[in-house]
Amino acid sequence: MLSRVADNLYWFGRYLHRAENTARLINVNANLMLDLPRRMTLGWGPLIEIVGADSVFRSHYDRASEENVVRFMITDPRNPGSIQSSLYNAREILRTVRDTMPHDAWEKLNDIYFHVQERGEVGAAGPAQRQVFLNEVIDATLLIYSVLNSSMSRDVGYQFLRFGTNLEQADMTTRILDVRATRLGREPSGPDLTPFENIIWMSVLRSLTAYQMYRRHMRSRVSGPGVLRFLLQNRDFPRSVMFCLTSIASSLPTLPESRKTERAIERTRALVRDANIDALLKAHDGVPRLMDEIQIGLGELHEALSEAYFKTS
Amino acid sequence: MAFEWLQYRCEDVYDELFERPGVPRPAARPLLSYLQRLSPKELADRRLAAEIAIKVMGITFTVYSEGKLLDRAWPFDMIPRVISRKEWERTERGLKQRVNALNQFIQDIYGDQKIVKDKVVPPEVLVDSVNFRPQCVGVEPKYGVWAHICGSDLVRDRDGTLYVLEDNLRVPSGVSYMLENRMVIKRVWPELFETSNILPVDDYPAQLYDTLAALSPRSADQPTMVLLTPGIYNSAYFEHAYLAQQMGIELVEGSDLFVGDDDCVYMRTIYGPKRVDVIYRRIDDLFLDPETFRPDSILGVKGLMRAWIRGKVGLANAPGAGVADDKVIYAFVPAMIKYYLDEEPILPNVPSYLCMDPKQRKHVLANLDKLVVKPANESGGYGMMIGPRASKEEREKFRGLIEKNPRNYMAQPTLSLSTGPTITDEGVEPRHLDLRPFILSRGDNTYVTTGGLTRVALVKGSLVVNSSQGGGSKDTWVVDLDEEAEQVQGQGQKT
Structure with missing residues (x-):
C-alpha cells in the first residue's frame, strides 16, 4: 500500500x-x-x-x-x-x-x-x-x-480508514465533554437548576447517540460522573474514547511495527483508564485538564501514524 | 411507428453503415434490420438508459471551467459503428506494419541515423523537432521498442479509402472509453448483440499488462508495475485510474516515487520503499524528470531518466518516442516503411504538404481556403485551421504563422470524413467520425485492438471529434460476416 x-x-x-x-x-x-x-x-x-x-x-x-x-x-x-x-x-x-x-x-x-x-x-x-x-x-x-x-476487503487500507474514523470519534467525544463539562462547572448551580444540568448531560449523550446504551450499561439515572465514565471508559460503546483507542490498538499488529505509535496509544489509553472521575469533578478544572491531556495524546498518536506510515518525502 | 430510415440523408459522403439511403452495407445489415423495427420513442428510451448508465458507472472525463474541476459524463452514441472482419484484418496488418516501421525509425534516429544519411529524411526535420530528446541518443531500450503503446487515428474519405491521419506515440488516450462503451451497450441494450457476430474487445488490459511486464529489468515472476499519472486534474485521470484498476497495478503520482542511490526506482509504501520494475507513464516527457527536463516539474520523479538509461526500470512509452508523432515526420512514414521493411504501405497517408519545402509552401499559401493546416506538435485538435471553414482573418493569421515558422506547419486536403447514423434530438442523423485503434508492441509480438475507439462529432456538420471540443464516441464492432451468413441461413431453414 x-x-x-x-x-x-x-x-x-x-x-x-x-x-x-x-x-x-x-x-x-x-x-x-x-x-x-x-x-x-x-x-x-x-x-x-x-x-x-x-x-x-x-x-x-x-x-x-x-x-x-x-x-x-x-x-x-x-x-x-x-x-x-x-x-x-x-x-x-x-x-x-x-x-x-x-x-x-x-x-x-x-x-x-x-x-x-x-x-x-x-x-x-x-x-x-x-x-x-x-x-x-x-x-x-x-x-x-x-x-x-x-x-x-479488510486489508491494510481498511485499517487506515478505521484509524481515521476512530481518532475522529475520540477527538469529538473529548471535545464535547470538555466544553459541556467546563460550562456546567461555571454555571450558577442551585437546586432549581439541577434538573437542567441533567438535561445538558442527556444532550451530551444524545449528540453521541449514547443515551440508550448509557441507560442499558449504567442502569442509573443520568448524572455528570456517570456520563463522563461512560463516554470515556466504557469498553463496549463504539463512541467512547476507550473503545476507539482499543480499536486502533487492535489493528496495529496487522501493520509494520511502529514503537512510537504503540507508545502513544498505550499512554493515552492508560490516561483514560486510570482517570478518577469523582476526584476530577471535585478538583478545580479537573475535567478540562484531563481532556487537554487526552487531546495531546490523540495528537501524538496522529503524529506517530503520520511518521510511521504516511510520510511521502 | 418505426423510424423512417429512407429519410436518413447520406448521399454526399461515405456512410459507414449505408451504401446509400435505405441500403445498408452488408456488415451492418443485421443491426439495421433490428433498428428499423424500433420506434423513435424506443430509440430515445435507450438513449436515456445509456445516459443514466454512464452516470452511475461514473464514466467521466475531466474539464476545467472557470477555475473549477468538472467531471463530465462521457458523451456516447448508442448506434455502433460496424466494420467487417475482412476489412479489419487488412487494417490491422497495415497498422502493425506502420508501428513496426515507426519503432525502427525512432531507434535509428537515436542511433546511427541511417535514414538521414541515406537521404530519405532530411536532417533539418530532426534538428527542429521539439520532440527530439538529445538525452535519448545512444539509448537502446529492450527489444528496440520505443512506442509500446500507439494510438493511430484513421479517417475515411468520400471514396471509401481509409487513411492514417496521425500516429500518437507519446501518451495516447481513449482506450478506456473503447472498453467502457462496450460495457454500456451490453448493459442497456443486450438485444443489439443478438443481431451480429461481434468480436470481443476486452482483452486489451491483459495485453497491455503483458506488454508492460515484458519490459521488466528483473526476471521476477511478477514485476512490480505502476501507472504514473499527473493526478486528478488531468483530463484523462479517469482512464489512468481505470487502467490501473483493470491491470491490478498501483496508480501513483510523482511524489510516490523516488530514485535511490542505486539508480533504482522505489515507491513509498507503508512497509517502506518498494522497488518498481516498470512504469506506464501517462505524463509528458518534459515533466518526467526535473533533473533532466523541466526543473520546475512537480509531476515527475527526480533521477528517473538516469534510472531508465542505466536499465534499472522499464518506461512505456520510452522518453523521446514522440519524435515520430511530429506531423512533419508523419509525411515520411510511407518512405520509412519502404526503407526499413522494404514493403509497400498497406494503409495510405493523407496527402501532405510540408511548408518547409518552398514549392509545397507556395502551394499551401495559395490554397489556404481549401486545405487543413496543422502545427507539427499539437494534439487534441488544437492550433489547427480548417481552410474551407475559416474566416478570412484566420487564414491570414495562419499565413503569417507559416511564413514565420515553416518547419512547424503542414497542410492536407480537407477530407470529407465518413459518417455514421447518430441519435440526436432531431432524430437519427449522419455525423462525422474517425477511428482510433491502439497498437501494442513488444518485440516479436504486436497486438492491435479489435476495432478501436470511434469518435464522433456530435455537432451537425462538425469535423472535430475531440471530447474536449464537443465530440462523443460510439461502440465499434468488428463483425464476422461469414458466420453471420450461416446463421441467417440456419434460421431460415428452421422457420
Missing part, C-alpha cells in the same frame, strides 16, 4: 465521520435549546468551541446567533470543518483512491455531496427543514459506512 493512499484513506475516514458528528451536534443542540429555560445562557456559541473554530468564526461573524452558527457549521466553505467542507474533502480524496474502495461508496458520496451543495442553504434556514436535512446527511454517511462495512 502506497503511503499516500494510506494517508488519504485515513483522512477520508476522518472527514466522513466529521460530517456525521457535526450534523448530530447541531440537531441535538437545537433540541436542547427547546428544553432549557431562558435564563440559562448556553446558546449556540459552545458548538463553535466544541469544533475548535473560534477564531475562524469570529473573523467572519459578529455574534454567535443561531443563524450564524448553523450556517457556519453546515454550508460555510470558510469553515474547514463545515459539513459541506468535510464532504468536499472526503470526495476529493475518494476521487484519488477510487480504485481501493467499493464503487458504491463513490456513488453514495456523490449523491450526498451534491445534495448538500444544492439544498444546504435551504436546509440550514429553519429549524423544521433543518432537522430533516441533517438527518439526510446522517443517513447518507451511515449508508456509506454500511457499503464499506459490507464490501470492502
Whole structure:
C-alpha cells in the first residue's frame, strides 16, 4: 500500500465521520435549546468551541446567533470543518483512491455531496427543514459506512480508514465533554437548576447517540460522573474514547511495527483508564485538564501514524 | 411507428453503415434490420438508459471551467459503428506494419541515423523537432521498442479509402472509453448483440499488462508495475485510474516515487520503499524528470531518466518516442516503411504538404481556403485551421504563422470524413467520425485492438471529434460476416 493512499484513506475516514458528528451536534443542540429555560445562557456559541473554530468564526461573524452558527457549521466553505467542507474533502480524496474502495461508496458520496451543495442553504434556514436535512446527511454517511462495512476487503487500507474514523470519534467525544463539562462547572448551580444540568448531560449523550446504551450499561439515572465514565471508559460503546483507542490498538499488529505509535496509544489509553472521575469533578478544572491531556495524546498518536506510515518525502 | 430510415440523408459522403439511403452495407445489415423495427420513442428510451448508465458507472472525463474541476459524463452514441472482419484484418496488418516501421525509425534516429544519411529524411526535420530528446541518443531500450503503446487515428474519405491521419506515440488516450462503451451497450441494450457476430474487445488490459511486464529489468515472476499519472486534474485521470484498476497495478503520482542511490526506482509504501520494475507513464516527457527536463516539474520523479538509461526500470512509452508523432515526420512514414521493411504501405497517408519545402509552401499559401493546416506538435485538435471553414482573418493569421515558422506547419486536403447514423434530438442523423485503434508492441509480438475507439462529432456538420471540443464516441464492432451468413441461413431453414 502506497503511503499516500494510506494517508488519504485515513483522512477520508476522518472527514466522513466529521460530517456525521457535526450534523448530530447541531440537531441535538437545537433540541436542547427547546428544553432549557431562558435564563440559562448556553446558546449556540459552545458548538463553535466544541469544533475548535473560534477564531475562524469570529473573523467572519459578529455574534454567535443561531443563524450564524448553523450556517457556519453546515454550508460555510470558510469553515474547514463545515459539513459541506468535510464532504468536499472526503470526495476529493475518494476521487484519488477510487480504485481501493467499493464503487458504491463513490456513488453514495456523490449523491450526498451534491445534495448538500444544492439544498444546504435551504436546509440550514429553519429549524423544521433543518432537522430533516441533517438527518439526510446522517443517513447518507451511515449508508456509506454500511457499503464499506459490507464490501470492502479488510486489508491494510481498511485499517487506515478505521484509524481515521476512530481518532475522529475520540477527538469529538473529548471535545464535547470538555466544553459541556467546563460550562456546567461555571454555571450558577442551585437546586432549581439541577434538573437542567441533567438535561445538558442527556444532550451530551444524545449528540453521541449514547443515551440508550448509557441507560442499558449504567442502569442509573443520568448524572455528570456517570456520563463522563461512560463516554470515556466504557469498553463496549463504539463512541467512547476507550473503545476507539482499543480499536486502533487492535489493528496495529496487522501493520509494520511502529514503537512510537504503540507508545502513544498505550499512554493515552492508560490516561483514560486510570482517570478518577469523582476526584476530577471535585478538583478545580479537573475535567478540562484531563481532556487537554487526552487531546495531546490523540495528537501524538496522529503524529506517530503520520511518521510511521504516511510520510511521502 | 418505426423510424423512417429512407429519410436518413447520406448521399454526399461515405456512410459507414449505408451504401446509400435505405441500403445498408452488408456488415451492418443485421443491426439495421433490428433498428428499423424500433420506434423513435424506443430509440430515445435507450438513449436515456445509456445516459443514466454512464452516470452511475461514473464514466467521466475531466474539464476545467472557470477555475473549477468538472467531471463530465462521457458523451456516447448508442448506434455502433460496424466494420467487417475482412476489412479489419487488412487494417490491422497495415497498422502493425506502420508501428513496426515507426519503432525502427525512432531507434535509428537515436542511433546511427541511417535514414538521414541515406537521404530519405532530411536532417533539418530532426534538428527542429521539439520532440527530439538529445538525452535519448545512444539509448537502446529492450527489444528496440520505443512506442509500446500507439494510438493511430484513421479517417475515411468520400471514396471509401481509409487513411492514417496521425500516429500518437507519446501518451495516447481513449482506450478506456473503447472498453467502457462496450460495457454500456451490453448493459442497456443486450438485444443489439443478438443481431451480429461481434468480436470481443476486452482483452486489451491483459495485453497491455503483458506488454508492460515484458519490459521488466528483473526476471521476477511478477514485476512490480505502476501507472504514473499527473493526478486528478488531468483530463484523462479517469482512464489512468481505470487502467490501473483493470491491470491490478498501483496508480501513483510523482511524489510516490523516488530514485535511490542505486539508480533504482522505489515507491513509498507503508512497509517502506518498494522497488518498481516498470512504469506506464501517462505524463509528458518534459515533466518526467526535473533533473533532466523541466526543473520546475512537480509531476515527475527526480533521477528517473538516469534510472531508465542505466536499465534499472522499464518506461512505456520510452522518453523521446514522440519524435515520430511530429506531423512533419508523419509525411515520411510511407518512405520509412519502404526503407526499413522494404514493403509497400498497406494503409495510405493523407496527402501532405510540408511548408518547409518552398514549392509545397507556395502551394499551401495559395490554397489556404481549401486545405487543413496543422502545427507539427499539437494534439487534441488544437492550433489547427480548417481552410474551407475559416474566416478570412484566420487564414491570414495562419499565413503569417507559416511564413514565420515553416518547419512547424503542414497542410492536407480537407477530407470529407465518413459518417455514421447518430441519435440526436432531431432524430437519427449522419455525423462525422474517425477511428482510433491502439497498437501494442513488444518485440516479436504486436497486438492491435479489435476495432478501436470511434469518435464522433456530435455537432451537425462538425469535423472535430475531440471530447474536449464537443465530440462523443460510439461502440465499434468488428463483425464476422461469414458466420453471420450461416446463421441467417440456419434460421431460415428452421422457420
